[in-house]
Amino acid sequence: MPRLEIVFYQDRMSFPFKFDEDESDLVVEFKGYRLIEGFPEFHYKMNDIYVFELLTSNKQGSLVRRFKFQNMIQDLWFIHGDGDGIGYQSNKGIWKANRLKLNAKETADFTITMLKSDL
Amino acid sequence: MNQPWVVCYLLFFFIGACQINHSIDEPEGSYLVEDITLPEGLVGETGAIGFLPDGRLVACFLRGEVMIYNHQKKDWSLFAIGLHEPLGLLIVSEKEMLVMQRPELTRLIDSDGDGKADLFETVTDDFGMSGNYHEWNYGPVQDHSGNLLISLNTASEYGHINEEFRGKLDTTLVPGKPMQKHAAVSYRGWIMKIRKDGSMEPFACGFRSPNGLVVDDQNRLFATDNQGDWVGTSKLYEVKKDHFYGHPASLLWRDGWNQGDPSQIPVEELNVMRTEACVLFPHGIIAASPTQPVFDLTKGEFGPFGGHLFIGEMNQERIVRVMLEEVGGELQGACLPFLDRHGLTKGSNRLAFAPDGSLWVGHAEHFFIGGLGIQRIKYTGKTPMDIYSMHLRSDGFELTFTQPIADTTILRADLFQFRHYYYTYHLKYGSDQYDVQEIPVLAIDISVDRKKLFLKIPLIKTGYIYELTLPGVYSQSGVYLENKVICYTVNKLSE
Numbered sequence: 001m002p003r004l005e006i007v008f009y010q011d012r013m014s015f016p017f018k019f020d021e022d023e024s025d026l027v028v029e030f031k032g033y034r035l036i037e038g039f040p041e042f043h044y045k046m047n048d049i050y051v052f053e054l055l056t057s058n059k060q061g062s063l064v065r066r067f068k069f070q071n072m073i074q075d076l077w078f079i080h081g082d083g084d085g086i087g088y089q090s091n092k093g094i095w096k097a098n099r100l101k102l103n104a105k106e107t108a109d110f111t112i113t114m115l116k117s118d119l
Numbered sequence: 120m121n122q123p124w125v126v127c128y129l130l131f132f133f134i135g136a137c138q139i140n141h142s143i144d145e146p147e148g149s150y151l152v153e154d155i156t157l158p159e160g161l162v163g164e165t166g167a168i169g170f171l172p173d174g175r176l177v178a179c180f181l182r183g184e185v186m187i188y189n190h191q192k193k194d195w196s197l198f199a200i201g202l203h204e205p206l207g208l209l210i211v212s213e214k215e216m217l218v219m220q221r222p223e224l225t226r227l228i229d230s231d232g233d234g235k236a237d238l239f240e241t242v243t244d245d246f247g248m249s250g251n252y253h254e255w256n257y258g259p260v261q262d263h264s265g266n267l268l269i270s271l272n273t274a275s276e277y278g279h280i281n282e283e284f285r286g287k288l289d290t291t292l293v294p295g296k297p298m299q300k301h302a303a304v305s306y307r308g309w310i311m312k313i314r315k316d317g318s319m320e321p322f323a324c325g326f327r328s329p330n331g332l333v334v335d336d337q338n339r340l341f342a343t344d345n346q347g348d349w350v351g352t353s354k355l356y357e358v359k360k361d362h363f364y365g366h367p368a369s370l371l372w373r374d375g376w377n378q379g380d381p382s383q384i385p386v387e388e389l390n391v392m393r394t395e396a397c398v399l400f401p402h403g404i405i406a407a408s409p410t411q412p413v414f415d416l417t418k419g420e421f422g423p424f425g426g427h428l429f430i431g432e433m434n435q436e437r438i439v440r441v442m443l444e445e446v447g448g449e450l451q452g453a454c455l456p457f458l459d460r461h462g463l464t465k466g467s468n469r470l471a472f473a474p475d476g477s478l479w480v481g482h483a484e485h486f487f488i489g490g491l492g493i494q495r496i497k498y499t500g501k502t503p504m505d506i507y508s509m510h511l512r513s514d515g516f517e518l519t520f521t522q523p524i525a526d527t528t529i530l531r532a533d534l535f536q537f538r539h540y541y542y543t544y545h546l547k548y549g550s551d552q553y554d555v556q557e558i559p560v561l562a563i564d565i566s567v568d569r570k571k572l573f574l575k576i577p578l579i580k581t582g583y584i585y586e587l588t589l590p591g592v593y594s595q596s597g598v599y600l601e602n603k604v605i606c607y608t609v610n611k612l613s614e
Contacts (some may be wrong), residue, residue: 018501029154030241030244031240031241032225032226032238032240032241034239035236035239
């Protein structure tokens with residue numbers, strides 16, 4: 001079988017978002033995607049909240065994930081794995097180790113940038 | 120019988136007086152097969168085809184492309200890319216199409232009108248996916264109420280199951296001892312119904328590899344299935360809600376199932392549970408791997424077989440024709456080759472009639488016997504010399520031909536070679552033919568117009584295939600039968 005590409009990153013986390021820090025009964029439903037100038041914007045629901053996630057890249061070759069959560073009234077947590085060789089940055093919210101906390105207003109439009117780190 | 124008939128009792132002593140004139144012309148083509156040139160670089164593994172109302176072809180290819188083809192301009196354009204093994208297509212409009220992928224049924228929408236899909240909406244992904252290579256998905260077809268129907272292949276005992284899977288998991292039948300296809304994740308081996316509101320319900324089960332669905336003008340659903348474990352020979356089912364069609368793996372996902380490993384249920388019990396196919400395709404004689412069925416609704420544009428089913432076949436350079444009739448309240452019927460070779464390649468995976476009445480065939484191989492590319496079959500207007508229909512009567516079969524048969528033909532008993540046999544239902548891969556017996560033709564009647572023959576035979580038995588070979592029948596104009604074998608599946612007897 002032909003090998004298409006080298007695997008440079010593999011997400012070993014389960015779903016990275018939670019409404020509460022210790023939430024366990026989240027229902028996520030994939031709804032599809034839209035191509036915007038060739039880039040995919042994934043659509044899904046977290047419980048009854050619609051989420052839009054646009055994947056692009058920047059000049060440094062990092063993966064840029066732009067999120068839009070609709071009609072949020074609560075805080076949101078983004079949690080990434082440790083030691084995955086990726087550095088995470090965001091334009092909004094507050095980081096606590098590998099956890100990013102965003103308030104409801106910030107979730108309307110924020111970006112997480114994933115860059116290859118030297119870990 | 121509305122036709123006046125001439126009774127011709129068999130006169131075996133006439134045989135010697137009725138030698139065939141070997142200078143008679145062999146069949147000339149009533150159908151032309153045209154190769155469609157694909158864009159350079161495209162791998163012609165055709166997963167689905169269909170037509171826009173304006174006559175342009177839409178084709179899905181297994182590397183993930185959806186392409187649109189203008190046959191007049193010989194021009195291809197890309198509608199979508201990046202799909203996962205698309206094996207089914209239902210066209211809503213030039214801006215909206217449903218595509219069955221491995222992970223989901225997807226609605227492709229060209230929302231900005233630039234001729235390319237930009238929105239890919241998940242219609243349903245509410246079924247299991249284990250990573251097993253054999254978990255192909257087919258459809259959708261639409262019933263008369265607007266519901267969609269899809270079919271989900273079983274998984275292979277020679278494949279693996281990923282650590283990460285989707286749906287419910289039940290490894291009762293894994294790793295496949297004894298070796299058989301399994302349904303480790305939910306609804307493998309089922310046909311599912313998707314309602315207009317997007318919810319999905321299990322519709323029928325017991326399928327092994329149902330690579331072909333169609334709904335007829337009476338809202339009846341049909342599905343093909345492939346020979347293998349629990350499938351003695353390939354079949355065409357009329358699929359009814361909540362029925363079980365024989366492959367037990369899918370029973371794991373029947374609501375309330377509590378009987379453990381379904382393949383351990385005595386075969387006699389499974390046999391009582393199952394609904395038999397309306398047509399069996401004798402393996403290697405008619406088909407080894409049937410694919411998509413399509414009804415000829417072209418009103419004569421494709422020749423004289425209006426209302427008949429045409430079905431693809433992967434393993435031979437062949438399209439199969441099926442004719443159905445209702446006997447004892449159930450559908451059954453006959454199958455025969457329609458087109459053998461004549462430039463047709465193997466791997467006839469997908470069929471679709473164009474608005475102009477031509478039949479398009481998309482080929483695939485997908486690591487098995489098959490072919491590549493797309494071909495177009497066009498009726499030339501020259502009536503083929505062929506069997507038009509075969510009907511069961513209480514004491515024989517009535518054949519109708521597309522052309523009057525030659526005067527000498529009916530007098531030769533050896534021109535009508537009947538035999539019967541049956542295939543058994545068991546776990547083993549495929550089935551031998553059992554109780555194979557030559558069946559003598561006792562008498563022959565012919566209609567005045569010489570297009571109908573009645574062949575009287577001894578006691579007809581249910582559960583048997585009656586295979587008729589007509590090696591030397593030819594028309595009054597001297598054209599031999601295009602296809603010389605036809606197989607009728609007798610489930611019910613005619614009164």
